[in-house]
Amino acid sequence: MHALDPLLRPRSLAIVGASDDPTRIGGRPIANMLKFGFAGRLLPVNPNRATVQGLPAFPDIPSLPETPDAAIIAIPGEAAIAAAAALGARGCRAAIVYTAGFAETGEAGAALQDRLVAAARQGGMRIVGPNCLGLFNGGLGYFPIFTASLERGWKPGKLGIASQSGAYGTHLFAAARARGIGTAVLTTTGNEADLQVADFIEWMAGAEEVEVIAAYAEGIRDGARFVAALEAARRARKPVTLMKVGRSEVGGAAAQSHTASIAGDDRVLDAVLADLGVHRARTTEELLDVCYVAQKRIYPARNTLGVVTISGGAGVLIADAAEAAGLAMPPMPEAAQERLKALVPFASPRNPVDCTAQAFNDMGVVEAFAESMARDGGYTSLLAFFTAWGDSTTMTPPLRKALKAVLDRHPDRLFVLSILASPERTRQWEEDGFLVFEDPSRAVVALTAMGRFGEAFARHAAASAAPPAIALPDAAPNEAEAKNILAAAGVPMVPERACSTAEEAVAAAREFGFPVVAKLLSPDILHKSEIGGVLLDLKDEAAVRSGFTLLMTRAAARAPGARVDGVLIARQVRDAVEMAIGVVRDATFGPVAMVGLGGVFIETFRDVAFRRCPVSEEDAVAMIRSLRGFPLLDGARGKPKADIPAIARALSALSRFGTLPRVVSAEVNPLMALPDGAVAADAVIELGE
Structure with missing residues (x-):
């Protein structure tokens, strides 16, 4: 049993602050669960009513007839803290705190939030929120959430949404429903005083309810927790698409190296996500596109795209999109191209494969071209551009028959149609097993993501290498000392020597061979070229001697407070x-x-x-x-x-x-x-x- 099961699969739920009005915050979750048939026991807590929405109500938490697995807290700040303490004392395992007015309001609210968490922890209870909308596990009829989005119903499916923002999370749920994507589980975390988005991603990684994960985060405070959750999803072969907002600015003035000054949280986040096979969506539309295609659960580790089209222009557009996305479009085999040319001499059979308007006269051409791409080309992803043919009274029936025959013979392929069609016709195509996009460029981005997921799922987690056994100095090392340390760590170095006099510099240069490089040696001057602290191409002893003097003079004039340990003489490397x-x-x-x-x-x-x-x-x-x-x-x-x-x-x-x-x-x-x-x-x- 997972530690979050009492929260997400409870047998009983207390509602502290329960309302008889199904439109109020404390009433909506009760109304939703009565509507959708939650099989567990609902325990409304309201000191002013004997019943709430037809259910027996209880005046306080100690009077509950049983210990609830989970609870909703929908009462103001101090009372919410007292409720958390009482629930924990009863043995409740988790509470969803709707209440606002905590850390999001400033220092006083943050102190109040700390007290809330402390009260919950004293009883071993986990907290979702505060300041959150709630969550749901739809297959259980479990909807402890006060969103109005459920007024238009719930669509079953295998999507799991973990969102820090309640409003965006429910917006995504509603947008997915409109797209025909069913959401099994939605969680919103609000202030994340305790449970975070990462905790719910980790739960979804092991949950049978969820096959595809979408996440939204405004901040990631615990990187190790976040990475562990994403790694759990990768091991479970569950694709994660993340929208992370809020790009941090680089504190360049304080940076001690170029690496630090250009990293920034966002660039590092991109690298971490790519390493874990997570698709980072820039828009809601893109996030939904990826989740839509991921429902097929086809993740080719070596993804290639084959395109069949009735428009040469659309083929070029798709090829451009594939190149930009990094999705390979290898050409059809020569023998297959020759066979297609024999069918339609004026066709372009390379890839994209243009079957031309000849398909108007013979739909068998479409089937032959598409079948050849799947069988002979071996493409893992197929994109067919047929524009308005997808909703034509004359063309659609034979086109559906031709393409369905190909799909039935190759059910392991991702097969996307780029067509213009009514919602009713689109549903027919989808019932046949096709993925449908109006915009082929969007389809290419989503197909590319499937391949990246497949690559990540195929990778084995690398064994962590032990750090080198190196004793580090107490103070920041100068360049020569830094090089000695890194050389011991396995980084090869240019032959060089630290010199405290001009004569030592000349002797070193004579040993290495001319020309040489001379550099100021100081732990306080990190970017030496900016003050003229690097001299190149010193060709003889005189140049080395005068260069030593010049560097020491520049250090005194341009960095008067810096510690100077001398000059570093190094062999000059050419043609690198x-x-x-x-x-x-x-x-x-x-x-x-x-x-x-x-x-x-x-x-x-x-x-x-x-x-x-x-x-x-x-x-x-x-x-x-x-x-x-x-x-x-x-x-x-x-x-x-x-x-x-x-x-x-x-x-x-x-x-x-x-x-x-x-x-x-x-x-x-x-x-x-x-x-x-x-x-x-x-x-x-x-x-x-």
């Missing part, structure tokens, strides 16, 4: 692509790894990829390949290809280092990517207590 790798401790999700184009371009282009630490070498390669600038590493304009595995090894090693508890951030910028290897030319480490 400059990369940046880093880790930063996100406030919500903990250590996160980053890779992107390095040098001064990292903040200019912001072409970076993130992933939670630790990162395997395989995942590091995927991060690198996801960059828009990857062609620079892959031999663009005839240049040698960079050693991608070497970059991945360095990134993976740095990500393991980032899991050490005191590491706030660490960055290597640039990491010099060469045809044979990758070496760090600069490093910054920020440590906490």
Whole structure:
């Protein structure tokens, strides 16, 4: 039995603040459960009435004839706290607190909310809310919620909605119902004083009532709890589509590294969701589209799209949408193309496959083309564009027959029709087993999500790598010290030496071979190029000697308060692509790894990829390949290809280092990517207590 079962599958429910008026907040849930046939016992608590909506009422919680599994609290603040204490004392396991006026109102309300939670915890009772609309489990007729959305009925289905916002959660329920999507379970969490959206996602992951999960969140306070819930859904092969609102701004002025300054909660969240196979919807329409297609429960791990159309223009539109979404549209096999050309010589059989207006004369052409795409092309997703043919008195009957024959032979495929049709006709197509969209571009986004779900479901959770056994210094290290630490962690470094005099610098340069690079060595000057603290291409001893003096002079003039430990002399690496790798401790999700184009371009282009630490070498390669600038590493304009595995090894090693508890951030910028290897030319480490 799950800890939340008494809340979501109760045998009895107390309603504290029960109203005889079915339109009031304390009356709507009772009216709903009487209407929809809740089989459990309803226990209204109202000191002023002997009955409520025809049910026996009780004057207070101690007088209840039995201990309820769950309760609704719909009375004002101080009384709500007293009710929570009384319910907990009776042994009630969970309470849904409608009452507002808590943390959402300010400090005084927050203090009141703390008292509410403390009162509930004293009796071991869980709290939903306060300031929430309630929840429901429709298959049980269980509707402890005061939304007006139920006035238009409830549609059974397998969608589970977990929403922090009550208004948006019920809006989504109503919009899904209008779309023909049935909602099994809806939960709203309000202030989340105790139970959070994550807790309900985790319950839905194991609930037989739910097959598809939609979630809405305004804030994620417990990253580990959130990730664990999403991981539970992934293991259960239940797709999650999330709408997360509220994009946090980056506190760039306080950032100690480029990694920290460009991360931001939202970019990290995107990376976490992608890692867990969650689709992040930007609009309600997109969220519903994905949930609609997910009802088929077909999640191809290697998703490809085949398109059959009567419009060449629509085929181009769909191909553009697929490329933008990252959904592969490989061409039909050559032999299949030849067979289709034999059927319709002027057809375009590559993919998209344009069967042309010839289909007007012979609907067998449509069936032959669609069947070939499913059988010969092997596409896991099929999109057929037939516009107004989907609602034509003359064309629809033979078209339905032709396409239904194909679908019946290939029930494992996602088959979408892009047509214009009345609601009645659309229902007929859906009853045949087709998914129906007016806009093919929206269909492409939803189909792409199915493949991403499939990829995530096919992955095994990676074993967590242990952090390196490295002793960290008490104070922030300078560059040379940071490089020694990271080298011990497995990040390769450019040969270099810290020098306190010009003569030491000359001796180091002579050993490494000219040209060399000279850099100020200071734990207080993190972005040295901004004050002229880096000199390149020093070709002889005289240049090194004068460069040493110049750097010390610039430090005194441009960073007078900085500690200066000397100058770092390093071998100059030529013909490398400059990369940046880093880790930063996100406030919500903990250590996160980053890779992107390095040098001064990292903040200019912001072409970076993130992933939670630790990162395997395989995942590091995927991060690198996801960059828009990857062609620079892959031999663009005839240049040698960079050693991608070497970059991945360095990134993976740095990500393991980032899991050490005191590491706030660490960055290597640039990491010099060469045809044979990758070496760090600069490093910054920020440590906490």
